[in-house]
Amino acid sequence: MVVIDPAHGGADTGARGEGGTQEKDVVLVLARVLRSELQRQGLQVVLTREADTDRSLDDRAAAGNAPRRGIFISLHVATVGLPGTARTYFYPAPSGATGPLAQGIRLVPWERAQEPFAAASRQLAELVQVQLGQKLRGSPEVPAAAAVRQLRIVAAPAIAVELSSIAAEKKELEQLAPALAAAIARGVSDYLAASRGGVR
Amino acid sequence: MSRALKITLGILLVAVAAGGIYVRGLQRRISQLGKPQQTEAKARREVIQAPIATPTDVKVKAKLYWVSKENQGALEAVETELPLSAEPAVRAKQLINALIADVPSAGQRVLPADLALLELYLLPDGTVVADFSQALATETPSGIWSEQMAVDSIAHTLEANVAGARRLKILVNGQETETLAGHLDLTDFFELHPVEPVPSEAKPAPKVELTPPPAPGKLKN
Numbered sequence: 001m002v003v004i005d006p007a008h009g010g011a012d013t014g015a016r017g018e019g020g021t022q023e024k025d026v027v028l029v030l031a032r033v034l035r036s037e038l039q040r041q042g043l044q045v046v047l048t049r050e051a052d053t054d055r056s057l058d059d060r061a062a063a064g065n066a067p068r069r070g071i072f073i074s075l076h077v078a079t080v081g082l083p084g085t086a087r088t089y090f091y092p093a094p095s096g097a098t099g100p101l102a103q104g105i106r107l108v109p110w111e112r113a114q115e116p117f118a119a120a121s122r123q124l125a126e127l128v129q130v131q132l133g134q135k136l137r138g139s140p141e142v143p144a145a146a147a148v149r150q151l152r153i154v155a156a157p158a159i160a161v162e163l164s165s166i167a168a169e170k171k172e173l174e175q176l177a178p179a180l181a182a183a184i185a186r187g188v189s190d191y192l193a194a195s196r197g198g199v200r
Numbered sequence: 201m202s203r204a205l206k207i208t209l210g211i212l213l214v215a216v217a218a219g220g221i222y223v224r225g226l227q228r229r230i231s232q233l234g235k236p237q238q239t240e241a242k243a244r245r246e247v248i249q250a251p252i253a254t255p256t257d258v259k260v261k262a263k264l265y266w267v268s269k270e271n272q273g274a275l276e277a278v279e280t281e282l283p284l285s286a287e288p289a290v291r292a293k294q295l296i297n298a299l300i301a302d303v304p305s306a307g308q309r310v311l312p313a314d315l316a317l318l319e320l321y322l323l324p325d326g327t328v329v330a331d332f333s334q335a336l337a338t339e340t341p342s343g344i345w346s347e348q349m350a351v352d353s354i355a356h357t358l359e360a361n362v363a364g365a366r367r368l369k370i371l372v373n374g375q376e377t378e379t380l381a382g383h384l385d386l387t388d389f390f391e392l393h394p395v396e397p398v399p400s401e402a403k404p405a406p407k408v409e410l411t412p413p414p415a416p417g418k419l420k421n
Contacts, residue, residue, distance in 0.1 A: 007382075014382065015342045023342070057378070076383070079341035080349070081273050089344055111387070146348045149378060149385040160383075162344050 001044040001067040002188065005074040005150065006031035010054025015079045015166040023077040023166055024052065026173045030075050030163070033177040037185040061153040065113065071124065071188060072158035074150050077173065081164030085139040086132045086180060088187075089160040090125040091152050092145035093118035113155040120157040123194065128159060128187030135183040136176065157191070252294050256286035263360040264299055265353040266308040273345065275353055277360065278304060284361070289322035292362045296320065296330065299357055310353040312339035318374070326366030327389065328358060337372050340381045347384035359392050367391050 006027040008014030014023025028049070035045045046067075048060040064072035081087070091114045114121065125143035132139045143159070151158045163173065163180060261279045268276040282298055285291045296317045303309045316333040323329065340350050351370070358365045367389040370380070377386050 012382070076344060078343040078345050080343060080346045087345065144345075144348075146344050146383075147351075147385040147388070147390070148344055148383055149387070150383070152385055160344060166343075 001046060001070045002038050003046050003048065003064045003067065003070055003072045003156075004031045004034055004038075005048040005060050005064070005072065007074055007076045007150070008054075009049050009052055012054050015077055017166040017168070019167075019169055021077075021166055021168065021170045021173065026077050026163075026166075026170055027075040028052070029174050030177050030180060034073070034075070034181040034184055037181040038188065041185060041189055043188070057150050058153065060150060061113070064154040064156055064158065067156070070156045071191070072151075072154045072156050073184065073188075074148070074158070074160040076160055076162040077166050078162045078164045079166050081162075082138050083165055083168055083172075084136060084176060086136050086161055086163045086183075087140050088125040088129040088132065088143035089146040089148055089151070089162065090121040090143055091118065091158065092147060093122070108155060110153055113153050114151055114158060117155065117157050120195070121151070121159060124157045124187065124191045125159045127190045127194070128161065128184055131183035131187045131190075132161070132180070135179040252285070252290060252297065253283065254285040254287060254290055257283040258286070259283050262295060262298075263357070264295065264302075265310070265356040265360075266299070266303060267310055267349070269305070269308060272307070275310070275349055275356065277356070278308075288362050288364055289320060292322060292328055292330075292358055292365065293317060293320045295357050295361055296354060299353060310349055312336065314339055322362075322365070326364050326392075327369060328362070328365050328367070328392070329369045329371065330354065331371040331374055334373055336370070337377060337381055342381040342383070344383045347380040347382075350380065351384060351390060355390050355392055359394050363394060365392050365394055 006024070008024035008027065010024075012024065014027070016022055028051075031047050035047060038045045046063065048063045049055055060074075064070065078087075094115060108116070122143070122145075129140065129143040133141050146160075148160045151160060161180070161184060163176060166173075259281055262282045262284060263277040264280050265275045265277055268274045270276075280298065280302065282294065282302075284294055300311050300313070300315050300317070312335045314333075314335040316335070317330060318333055319331040321329040336350075340347060351368075354370075355368055358368065369389050370386050371377070372386070380386055
């Protein structure tokens, strides 16, 4: 199962462009297009929100943690960056893990939920970014590590994809949805193939 | 000329003079209103953050990280001559204040203009605790990359110029907050990797520029 998280919502508009474009609206459209693309691949897909509603980061992470073998994809729109490009992020792996997870204790603290999935998340991010580089020209060649709060508390391979930028009109950003969705879906497909067995 | 006429003319002259003075005052007030209003945070920053000077201040070429002139999505080091204290905590304060106030050009700004560094502590284990005003959360452009650049500009500036700084903790108004402006996790520490030696008069720092993407601060539990 793939859990798609259209960031923000409700009173939390996310980034806002001078022309009135709001991140929360754009990412919901992107999420719906991505859902269709992933469903075409035969994957089960869940959105953390279906409408303009605000959900806490913990609630969204809980949705991502519910499926036993899922993938979590958080969608964002940036305030900076080359228009029409996108960058993928994964949560940085902690240096020198010495805590309970390293000692083999299975009870995972909420704040360290992502830790066991750091390598998988990075691999997923790399495969998605390769596709973004091809479908959205000018996108970076490699993903970036960033301490995105939302990813830290997800116990699954988890990435955030940020489209640039909110300065564009909503319609312009929505026109990028098919290319963005195709790139992410192809990256997910490659990841599943690489990890043998998949999450279907 | 009759006495009554003289009195009337006198009253008229006084009225015209008073009117002139009033109009000039009014013009001054209008021109003051036309100037940009200072925000509360900016006014507070000016009060709280009077330039910090210590007896150990020495002018050195410090490396400060702002948005690159060539690439708006990346940071680059700019060598700036600053009077910096030998005391690391004061030095860190001076550097962050310079990051906010001495931006080379408007397009290179990373941290909000209204931002105030309320307090900064350097703990014995090398943890820098930087307490910022609310503007950090409300005026930093919301987004993963823009928030990462804000943290990186602080982290890289400390790494390059403050010996002994090992990790960074960011507070807002004295409190731990979940995220910077909706995305970047502020509940943990950002690991710092100091560049040795830090700049001094005798040994200026080697000129190293960040290439995009800038290395994000890594978390350490």
